Amino acid sequence: MASTRDDPPVDARVVRTRNDILRTAVDVLTEEGLDALTHPHLAQVAGYSRATLYNHWPSRNALLRDAFLLRGSGDHSAPTGDLRTDLIAELTKFRSEMEQYRIHRALAVLVALTATDPELADVRDKLVADGERVLRQLLGPVLRGPELEAAVLMLSGTILNSALFHGQLPSDGVIAATVDLVLCSLKGSRPR
């Protein structure tokens, strides 16, 4: 929630407690699932009182909102200038975020919640926009309109589809083939 001018300054200890609980919330979510993310269970795992948790977040959605926003969409790759290399690096980075932090599990919960309840849709939109930022930066100069939208949906969709619907992360070969299929239309017609 946004601060107003009448709020007292938030001290460092409160911020630390808050972020500590939110990081634990994401861990509970990715390790145990949404049903396990109750205030009492989280209080126990994080080592704080239930009162502290209810005081910061009156509802589970309030807690989820802050936990997702603190977590963010993960790290990105740094473009080098070669489009194919950069697209492969970005998808590989996305896969490695899933491998290390199992962010696909948190994403799966987020889309399940927003599917029937619009309350967290803005959080999902923010994470997706940030998640797609580098892909759009790379493809924006070479694709336009529906072709650009399709390419972004296909590239991130391959990783998400594989992780969420096939229960496995895509191989290097599948990532390279995905990028090459998207880049095929640029060959010949638009020399780089």
Added chain:
Amino acid sequence: MASTRDDPPVDARVVRTRNDILRTAVDVLTEEGLDALTHPHLAQVAGYSRATLYNHWPSRNALLRDAFLLRGSGDHSAPTGDLRTDLIAELTKFRSEMEQYRIHRALAVLVALTATDPELADVRDKLVADGERVLRQLLGPVLRGPELEAAVLMLSGTILNSALFHGQLPSDGVIAATVDLVLCSLKGSRPR
């Protein structure tokens, strides 16, 4: 659960009751979300006793398993022989299943559950395999190995990514662009 030889024959009335409740379970899931899918609430909405529900399905996962399997992955298009037309028709059919029955909402719940609990993973795998059947039938003769896997993940991934992560179904233009990007690699190198 599998029948044993000692089970009495299941009469038509029992099957009707069972399927009636399972269809209502999918409706509750897609309209109200997973938290709403409790035995007491479903009994009320479907108009059967709680005892009947607990008797058929001792747990929520048992209920979800049968509900997802009865629902299936939805209708498919009938191939005409023109690859581009057929791929566009199949993705458009997938989109229209989402539009009409909001199956993406049920799918979102299924992936959220299987993300941390492998109990329903076989149900997800079955629905995904059936969902990809026509795409694989269309692309199997023209693509191989990682390129085939990438193409299937990209085509279905575009629709899933759009519906689940962007909160909107893809436009005709995005569907056509997706298919054209996938088919680009076939042009020239492999005449049709």
